[in-house]
Amino acid sequence: MTRGREGDASGPALFAAELAAVRAGIRLSQADLAARIHYSESLVAMVESGRRVPTPEFARRCDDALGLPGTLARLQQHARMTPLPSWFRPYAEIERMATQLRLFEHSLVPGLLQTEDYARAVLATRPDVTEDELTQLVATRMERQSVLTRSRPPRLWVVIDEAVLHRQVGHGKVMQDQLLHLADLSHRPGITIEVVPFSAGAHSGLLGACAIADTGDRSPVVYLETLAEGFVVEAPPTVASVILTFETLRSEALPRGASRALILRQAECYGSD
Numbered sequence: 001m002t003r004g005r006e007g008d009a010s011g012p013a014l015f016a017a018e019l020a021a022v023r024a025g026i027r028l029s030q031a032d033l034a035a036r037i038h039y040s041e042s043l044v045a046m047v048e049s050g051r052r053v054p055t056p057e058f059a060r061r062c063d064d065a066l067g068l069p070g071t072l073a074r075l076q077q078h079a080r081m082t083p084l085p086s087w088f089r090p091y092a093e094i095e096r097m098a099t100q101l102r103l104f105e106h107s108l109v110p111g112l113l114q115t116e117d118y119a120r121a122v123l124a125t126r127p128d129v130t131e132d133e134l135t136q137l138v139a140t141r142m143e144r145q146s147v148l149t150r151s152r153p154p155r156l157w158v159v160i161d162e163a164v165l166h167r168q169v170g171h172g173k174v175m176q177d178q179l180l181h182l183a184d185l186s187h188r189p190g191i192t193i194e195v196v197p198f199s200a201g202a203h204s205g206l207l208g209a210c211a212i213a214d215t216g217d218r219s220p221v222v223y224l225e226t227l228a229e230g231f232v233v234e235a236p237p238t239v240a241s242v243i244l245t246f247e248t249l250r251s252e253a254l255p256r257g258a259s260r261a262l263i264l265r266q267a268e269c270y271g272s273d
Helices: 011-025 030-037 041-048 056-066 071-081 089-097 116-123 131-148 172-185 236-252 256-271
Strands: 100-105 155-161 191-196 210-214 221-225 230-233
Touching (some): 011 056, 011 131, 089 221, 210 236
Parallel strands (some): 100 155
Antiparallel strands (some): 100 210
């Protein structure tokens, strides 16, 4: 069984093994299960092979279809957290409950907006990562994005430095697809993506990325990451300072439409590679 770097059993592997065992035990094919839960057969296959982390809704439907007392729903919670580093898990829970997220990145597309191929290329740079670990890390990152498709997704404000559009991650097609995905997301009414252009010169955001999360029932919290680990910060003076920096960066950014146009122009450049 695959184990994470910290020694805990792989959540996706546990979920996949339980689902496959119960399904096989009642002589149900993947296609039969897919029909019962109204998901595609390919998604069932990807979950059972560990290439997708199951969503809460997927787990609930499987429990209902297989007559289980919430077993897979409980395993799903384990599956979505164990591939994550222990220091990221507190923020992942906050992110899941957020009513508003404000993100700034100066080097890479934020994880919530990454395509699968882009995420794989980014995560593959981790030292000594195995193929199994990489598959689970990518699946977990994709599952995190389900926060954007829930019935009431958080309001999302994203500011990125123009360097993000020019730093090639993967081959040209990976970048083109990623930038087209960004442009498509920017059309959603609850998502604003703005680019700080090179013409803005030096700015405070070059010192580091940040995420600000509001959950509605508590003061905003900030997530900051170093080369070694990340931290959830709740101290009001620090949170206020990060929010001020974020709003200052927004004032330097191009408007929403102009930002989208810049993203699309750069996507065309990768298309000509």
